[in-house]
Amino acid sequence: MAKAEISNQIRRMRFENGEMTQVQLADKTGVTRQTIIAIEAGKYAPSLPLAFRIAKTFGVPIEAVFQYEKENI
Amino acid sequence: MNKAQKQACFNIAYSLLGIAIGICTFMHIKNAGFNQATIWAYLNRVWLLLFLIIPPLSYIYLRKKQSPSEVDFDERDRAIRIKARAFSFFALWATLFVLMFFALFYLGEDGSIAVFILPLVFCGLAIVCTLTYSLAILYQYKSGVKDGKS
Numbered sequence: 001m002a003k004a005e006i007s008n009q010i011r012r013m014r015f016e017n018g019e020m021t022q023v024q025l026a027d028k029t030g031v032t033r034q035t036i037i038a039i040e041a042g043k044y045a046p047s048l049p050l051a052f053r054i055a056k057t058f059g060v061p062i063e064a065v066f067q068y069e070k071e072n073i
Numbered sequence: 074m075n076k077a078q079k080q081a082c083f084n085i086a087y088s089l090l091g092i093a094i095g096i097c098t099f100m101h102i103k104n105a106g107f108n109q110a111t112i113w114a115y116l117n118r119v120w121l122l123l124f125l126i127i128p129p130l131s132y133i134y135l136r137k138k139q140s141p142s143e144v145d146f147d148e149r150d151r152a153i154r155i156k157a158r159a160f161s162f163f164a165l166w167a168t169l170f171v172l173m174f175f176a177l178f179y180l181g182e183d184g185s186i187a188v189f190i191l192p193l194v195f196c197g198l199a200i201v202c203t204l205t206y207s208l209a210i211l212y213q214y215k216s217g218v219k220d221g222k223s
Binding site: 020023027030031032033034038044046047050059 | 078086142143144146147148150194214
């Protein structure tokens with residue numbers, strides 16, 4: 001059975017974009033800070049519109065922020 | 074803690090207070106005897122606390138935001154609430170089923186049941202639903218992967 005995982009580079013990109021805080025990113029993408037924390041920690045896989053909004057905030061394509069990993073268990 | 078978590082904590086505290094008041098009322102009736110006048114006088118004071126003092130305090134507790142532009146809830150909160158509602162719905166039917174099962178043993182001679190049981194059942198169900206919903210919300214915020222819908 002395959003388990004799908006989505007990893008992300010949000011933390012790194014926040015620091016590369018003027019050390020943006022989680023609150024600032026949350027405000028720009030229209031979600032709560034807890035949601036940003038959950039996404040960064042890999043506890044929540046965002047919806048496609050939210051993933052696009054996050055990528056747009058950093059000015060990069062979505063695949064630069066989120067990576068789809070499939071591992072066999 | 075975001076607004077949904079704070080609301081859940083508040084609901085749990087409010088429900089537990091409701092249960093405590095129920096137990097106190099029962100003890101009051103047991104000690105003072107079943108006298109309608111004294112029971113209503115006692116409950117009037119309790120209702121003042123439950124409905125006039127605590128809800129305004131909750132407004133102050135819930136209104137504080139981490140950022141002025143912070144949204145009240147987002148897609149993750151919505152997903153969590155939907156699952157919590159499902160848990161609550163399951164708890165409602167499970168509790169109702171158990172209550173009906175036990176009620177079979179307390180039926181009167183002609184299959185009747187005391188009239189004051191029904192409001193008690195409704196109050197109990199409301200408390201069970203609120204507690205399940207709030208606990209499910211808090212549990213989901215703490216653990217597990219929740220996928221957003223595109």
